[in-house]
Amino acid sequence: DIVMTQTPLSLSVTPGQPASISCKSSQSLLHSDGKTYLYWYLQKPGQPPQLLIYEVSNRFSGVPDRFSGSGSGTDFTLKISRVEAEDVGVYYCMQSIQLPPTFGQGTKVEIK
Amino acid sequence: QVQLVQSGAEVKKPGASVKVSCKASGYTFTSYYMHWVRQAPGQGLEWMGIINPSGGSTSYAQKFQGRVTMTRDTSTSTVYMELSSLRSEDTAVYYCARGAHIVVLQGWFDPWGQGTLVTVSS
DSSP: OOOEEEEOSEEEEOTTSOEEEEEEESSOOBOTTSOBOEEEEEEOTTSOOEEEEETTTEEOTTOOTTEEEEEETTEEEEEESSOOGGGOEEEEEEEOSSSSOEEOOOEEEEEO | OOEEEEOOOEEEOTTOOEEEEEEEESSOGGGEEEEEEEEOTTOOOEEEEEEOTTTOOEEEOGGGTTTEEEEEETTTTEEEEEEOSOOGGGOEEEEEEEEEETTOSOOOOOSBOOOEEEEEOO
């Protein structure tokens, strides 16, 4: 199975300040079809996860442009340009290049 | 709109089985994979398995092989996840999540059901 490792595991951010989360995979997530199957989700308290970013850097429908994703191969980053109160929750990266899909441990983001 | 609605919370005794349902609406049910993911209290996300609603084929995480069964009913656009031989460690919220179109296996999970809390306690 592909192991997904996120850092940091928790983050306390002042509103309006940037935040960054790293995700590393134990194998390359670049498929022979040219796509990289790395996703980012946010799970707000008491809710199911919601998709933020697909295929490394594409914002899902309705996701604010303060969220951005980057990276390639095995190293990926989610950035929030200016954190808002509604961004609190746990962020997960996920790979689906092969079964089983696997998730990072999660990064808990709170507001200072 | 695309929506997944799951069955309600369950309380089971150790050794029993539980069957959770997930009713899909707003899209062609047989065109997209469905995944099941669980989350123990205060823990992360754990993938359990996938079902192709078109033909009914399944693939399960090795951890759950022999204990989990995923089925579907195309007449009601509903998928089911049954977990047997329950133990306390199976206490978790169980989610269904729509996956990729069935012509490809890889893809994102969206949307997710609201989750079903299964509590295993004597």
